Amino acid sequence: MKTMWITPEGLEKVKAELDQLWKVERPETTQKVAWAASLGDRSENADYHYNKKRLREIDKRVHYLRKCIDDLKVIPYAPYQEGKVLFGAWVEIESAKGHKIRLRIVGGEELFECRDYISIDSPMAQALLKKEVGEEVLVQTPNGQMAWKIRAIEYEK
Numbered sequence: 001m002k003t004m005w006i007t008p009e010g011l012e013k014v015k016a017e018l019d020q021l022w023k024v025e026r027p028e029t030t031q032k033v034a035w036a037a038s039l040g041d042r043s044e045n046a047d048y049h050y051n052k053k054r055l056r057e058i059d060k061r062v063h064y065l066r067k068c069i070d071d072l073k074v075i076p077y078a079p080y081q082e083g084k085v086l087f088g089a090w091v092e093i094e095s096a097k098g099h100k101i102r103l104r105i106v107g108g109e110e111l112f113e114c115r116d117y118i119s120i121d122s123p124m125a126q127a128l129l130k131k132e133v134g135e136e137v138l139v140q141t142p143n144g145q146m147a148w149k150i151r152a153i154e155y156e157k
Helices: 008-038 046-071 123-128
Strands: 090-095 100-106 117-119 136-141 144-154
Touching (some): 008 046, 100 123, 117 123
Parallel strands (some): 100 117
Antiparallel strands (some): 090 100, 090 144, 136 144
């Protein structure tokens, strides 16, 4: 089961996507469906069938986003988070081989646009949670356990 948390920035992105779909894409697609339907025979009308399909996709996503917004819990920054890896943290870690990664721990609804975001439910995030700079964590991967050292922790305020 995924954690239904989101950062304030993530919630704004979800709301922006919902607005775009509902106020821009859905009306445009509805107009296209009406236009294609006005041409007559719908059985071989590719524009009509494509846009009806797109309209169903938009409606499905709008329904999902509205439900998500109701179910999500916004976790804003709080001063007590400083010094520890908690939800919303930017964490810089380094492997034993010197490979550095900077990532942010967020909720599942924020992952799709940002390559450097990881889910709070991921094994890496679970290993990092509540740790401090200088601590080492072991993360189970398909290739075995990997050790990472925490180099820096930052929060967006």
